Amino acid sequence: MTNRSPLTMRPAADGVAVVCLSGVLDAGSCPQLARELGEHLDRAARQGRRLVLDMADVRLISSAAVTTLLRATAHLAHAPVLVAAAPGPVGSALRRPPTAGIRVYGTLADALAALAPAGPPDRSTPADGRERPAAGSDGLRGEVYGMRAKARSSAQIGIAQGILLARYDLPAASMAFALLKEGSQRYNVPLRVLASAVIAAPPPQSAAHWFPGRSTHAPAFRTEFLGAHRVHAADRRRVLAAAVDEALALSAADAAELHVTDPAQDDALLLEQHRGLDAAYRDFAALLTGPPAVCARAQRSREPVTVLDVAEDAGLSAHPAGPVLLAAGSRTVRSVPLITADGGCTGVLSLHRREPDSRLPGVRARALVALAGEVAAWRSWYRRSVVLDALDYLHQHRPAGRP
Structure with missing residues (x-):
């Protein structure tokens, strides 16, 4: 429920x-x-x-x-x-x-x-030979997809509100939400991301600080692709968008997507950025908890995974992931995990090609792995600095509880 x-x-x-x-x-x-x-x-x-x-x-x-x-x-x-x-x-x-x-x-x-x-039947044939859904249902599907996305976010925000409500003995849930919103806006951390951090983080360790002893002014993260795209490391949305754009430029793929792990949902993969993928696929890939999705295979193996023909892959053909990929025009999928220095996986970068058996040359494949490593290092920095600063802000600016 x-x-x-x-x-x-x-x-x-x-x-x-x-x-x-x-x-x-x-x-x-x-x-x-x-x-x-x-x-x-x-x-x-x-x-x-x-x-x-x-x-x-x-x-x-x-x-x-x-x-x-x-x-x-x-x-x-x-x-x-x-x-x-x-x-x-x-x-x-x-x-x-x-x-x-x-x-x-x-x-x-x-x-x-x-x-x-x-x-009246539509006698025209699309250029790619794929059937198109009835136009009258497109708007409704889009609305439903939006409802699902909002419901996923709302559920986590509600849990975080409940934690803050109980932890600080607040008299109204609206005060917990206002505190979350204030911390989100001050540090430019999406409300859903901050709510996830509240759920996953250990309780505050002192009355004054959530994380006593840490610096609240960590140096800005620097990496080659952020410099090339002129993006500040604290701007989460633009960093992830730049990573997808860089991956497309490196690979000449037709579409790309970037999932990140959510510690509040057992490291499920959340779709954060995409290019060139239709609404039905984005709805399907919004939250993935395991294989046979290609990105989930890469997360589990901690190694790049390539499916050279979605139509011929046994795991995908027996699962909704296969038809959804094919309907989106994807035949070759390559997923590269975001591996941190300590060997953890914090997300997956995936590329799509319309043609089957589209192999990535070795030089480009290595460049893509290097990019994934940079994104993993950035996310590790972001979670240890910006997100923890936002949590500390919540703790230090909590409203007075019940008398």
């Missing part, structure tokens, strides 16, 4: 309402699931909208929750609820029993396409 409600509804102009579910739907969540799903179904019926359940972010669903879902929709055989659930445990659980009131699809795009009104 999410921190608040497991269901978030988004109406669409074309007669569709998308309800996003996330987290774990266990037996304990069934009463809330039944109540809120019933409310959304009633509201959609009153508004004349078809309901789509986006369950891409549901990690686990119990048999009791499946039964609850089927009972709530059993009367809708004439106009079933469309469910987007990727292949895997959740999708299998929903497909196994009789499903008179729901129709299960592998992706949100497939579910929305099933509701797209029939029109």
